[in-house]
Amino acid sequence: MAAEGLRLTPFRGLRYAPDRVGSLAAVTSPPYDVVVRPDGLHHLETANPYNIVRLILPHGPNGSPAAHHTQAARTLNEWRESGVLRRDARPALYVYEQRTRSVLQRGLVGALQLPRSEGVVLPHEEVIDEVVADRAALMEAIAANPEPLLLSYRGAAETTGAAAVIERAVHGTPLLATTTEDGTEHRLWAVTDPAELAEAAGDLAHRTALIADGHHRWATYLRLRDAHAPAGAGERSPWESGLVLLVDTDRYPLQVQAIHRVLPRLPLQRALDLAAPHFRVRALHVPLPQAAHALRETPGNAYLLTEDGETFHLLDAPEPGLLARTVRTDRPEAWRSLDATVLHSTLLDSVWHVQDVSGTIEYLHNTSAAIAKAASWGGTAVLMRPVAESTVRELAEQGVTMPRKSTSFGPKPATGLVLRTLDGTGAGEPSSS
Known part of the structure; x- marks a missing residue:
C-alpha cells in the first residue's frame, strides 16, 4: 500500500x-x-x-x-x-x-x-x-x-x-x-x-x-x-x-460494460474479407440478444460485427502466428489476451489497417447506438464484451494500462x-x- x-x-x-x-x-x-x-x-x-x-x-x-x-x-x-x-x-x-x-x-x-x-x-x-x-x-x-x-x-x-x-x-x-x-x-x-x-x-x-x-x-x-x-x-x-x-x-x-467500436470508413463485407484468412468467421441470422449471447459464450478472443443489426458475424479463433507477430510480448498475459488488445494490435493495425484517429473510429457505450451509427454511415460496428473488474485491477496494480476505451464502469x-x-x-x- x-x-x-x-x-x-x-x-x-x-x-x-x-x-x-x-x-x-x-x-x-x-x-x-x-x-x-x-x-x-x-x-x-x-x-x-x-x-x-x-x-x-x-x-x-x-x-x-x-x-x-x-x-x-x-x-x-x-x-x-x-x-x-x-x-x-x-x-x-x-x-x-x-x-x-x-x-x-x-x-x-x-x-x-x-x-x-x-x-x-x-x-x-x-x-x-x-x-x-x-x-x-x-x-x-x-x-x-x-x-x-x-x-x-x-x-x-x-x-x-x-x-x-x-x-x-x-x-x-x-x-x-x-x-x-x-x-x-x-x-x-x-x-x-x-x-x-x-x-x-x-x-x-x-x-x-x-x-x-x-x-x-x-x-x-x-x-x-x-x-x-x-x-x-x-x-x-x-x-x-x-x-x-x-x-x-x-x-x-x-x-x-463494454465499449463498442464503429468504423465508418470500413464496409462490413471488406472487413469480413480481410479477416477471413486469419479468423474464423460465422454468420448469425438471429436477433441481437441471441447474437450477444453467442459472443459472451465464445472462448478466447471474439467480436461481433454488423452493419445494420439484421445479420451478425462472429469473429473468433485468431491465427496464433498472427497474434505472435502483432501483439507485444513485453506485457503480462492478462494484457496480451484482452479482446481490446487483439482488436487494436491485430485487427485494426495489421488486418484492417485502420488508424485510431478522429474520424476513423467512433467509441459508443450503447449497443443500439453503435449499430445505428454503422447503418447510417455504411460502416461496421464491432461489438465487444466487458472485461472483469478483477482483471482491470490486476493490470492497474502492475502499472500496465489497457488500450483506451477498454471498459465502461x-x-x-x-x-x-x-x-x-x-x-x-x-x-x-x-x-x-
Missing part, C-alpha cells in the same frame, strides 16, 4: 437553483464522452435552456475550439450572475446516491488532492493527448470542474469511517432528489459537520483508488495542476485538486448535480482532520 493515501476535501458546491430551472432532471447530462453526438447533444440542449451540456460540450456552426470554450465560460458566468447556479454556503463532502430497480450505488463527492506518489490513484487505460488538451482548455476557460470522474476503492465492506458517514447521511433530508429519463433516481446530501468530515478523512487516508471512469479528466487534472503550480513555497492552488466521486466497491459493486454519476469552481473561494477547503 502506498505511504500516501486519498485526501478528499470538502468544497462549496455550485448547484442549480430548482426555482430557476424547473426540472433538475432536464438540466443534467451523462458524462461528456457518453453523450451520443449530434442526436444526443441536440436532445439535451432542447430539453432545457440551462442543460449542463452547454458547458461540457460547447459547440456551434462556426468558430474554433477556443471560441467554443470562451462561449462556455460566458454561459457559466451568466448562469451564476442570474442565480441559475448558486454556490452552497458551507464547504461539504456530498453523499451521492443512484438507485434503479436493480442497482444501488452510494459514494462521496469531493475535491481530491492530486497525489504526487504513484500507486495512490491507479489508471488502467491509455488516453489521447488531443482530448486531454481540449478538456484542459475548457476547464481552464470556465475555471471549474463541471463533472466528477468515478474512482473506486476497496473498503472491505466495513461500516466505519467513510462508509458510516455515508450511511448516516442518507437518513437525513437530501439537498436534491430527481429522476432522470432513464429511470435512475438521484439524491444528494451535504456532510458539513467537522467530526463527520474528520472521520471520513481518517479512513480514506489509508486507501488507494482505481480510476473506474474518467481517465481523460484525470489526465486533465494533472496537466492543469502542473500548469498552475504556485509560485511560492507553502502556497496552495485550487488546481491541486480535482472533482471526483469515490465509491467503495466492496459495499456497492460497480457494473462493468457504472453507473456513472450524472453531470450537473454539483460543480466545483476553481476561481478561488470554495474550490476546496481543508477538513478538520
Whole structure:
C-alpha cells in the first residue's frame, strides 16, 4: 500500500437553483464522452435552456475550439450572475446516491488532492493527448470542474469511517432528489459537520483508488495542476485538486460494460474479407440478444460485427502466428489476451489497417447506438464484451494500462448535480482532520 493515501476535501458546491430551472432532471447530462453526438447533444440542449451540456460540450456552426470554450465560460458566468447556479454556503463532502430497480450505488463527492506518489490513484487505460488538451482548455476557460470522474476503492465492506458517514447521511433530508429519463433516481446530501468530515478523512487516508471512469479528466487534472503550480513555497492552488466521486466497491459493486467500436470508413463485407484468412468467421441470422449471447459464450478472443443489426458475424479463433507477430510480448498475459488488445494490435493495425484517429473510429457505450451509427454511415460496428473488474485491477496494480476505451464502469454519476469552481473561494477547503 502506498505511504500516501486519498485526501478528499470538502468544497462549496455550485448547484442549480430548482426555482430557476424547473426540472433538475432536464438540466443534467451523462458524462461528456457518453453523450451520443449530434442526436444526443441536440436532445439535451432542447430539453432545457440551462442543460449542463452547454458547458461540457460547447459547440456551434462556426468558430474554433477556443471560441467554443470562451462561449462556455460566458454561459457559466451568466448562469451564476442570474442565480441559475448558486454556490452552497458551507464547504461539504456530498453523499451521492443512484438507485434503479436493480442497482444501488452510494459514494462521496469531493475535491481530491492530486497525489504526487504513484500507486495512490491507479489508471488502467491509455488516453489521447488531443482530448486531454481540449478538456484542459475548457476547464481552464470556465475555471471549474463541471463533472466528477468515478474512482473506486476497496473498503472491505466495513461500516466505519467513510462508509458510516455515508450511511448516516442518507437518513437525513437530501439537498436534491430527481429522476432522470432513464429511470435512475438521484439524491444528494451535504456532510458539513467537522467530526463527520474528520472521520471520513481518517479512513480514506489509508486507501488507494482505481480510476473506474474518467481517465481523460484525470489526465486533465494533472496537466492543469502542473500548469498552475504556485509560485511560492507553502502556497496552495485550487488546481491541486480535482472533482471526483469515490465509491467503495466492496459495499456497492460497480457494473462493468463494454465499449463498442464503429468504423465508418470500413464496409462490413471488406472487413469480413480481410479477416477471413486469419479468423474464423460465422454468420448469425438471429436477433441481437441471441447474437450477444453467442459472443459472451465464445472462448478466447471474439467480436461481433454488423452493419445494420439484421445479420451478425462472429469473429473468433485468431491465427496464433498472427497474434505472435502483432501483439507485444513485453506485457503480462492478462494484457496480451484482452479482446481490446487483439482488436487494436491485430485487427485494426495489421488486418484492417485502420488508424485510431478522429474520424476513423467512433467509441459508443450503447449497443443500439453503435449499430445505428454503422447503418447510417455504411460502416461496421464491432461489438465487444466487458472485461472483469478483477482483471482491470490486476493490470492497474502492475502499472500496465489497457488500450483506451477498454471498459465502461457504472453507473456513472450524472453531470450537473454539483460543480466545483476553481476561481478561488470554495474550490476546496481543508477538513478538520
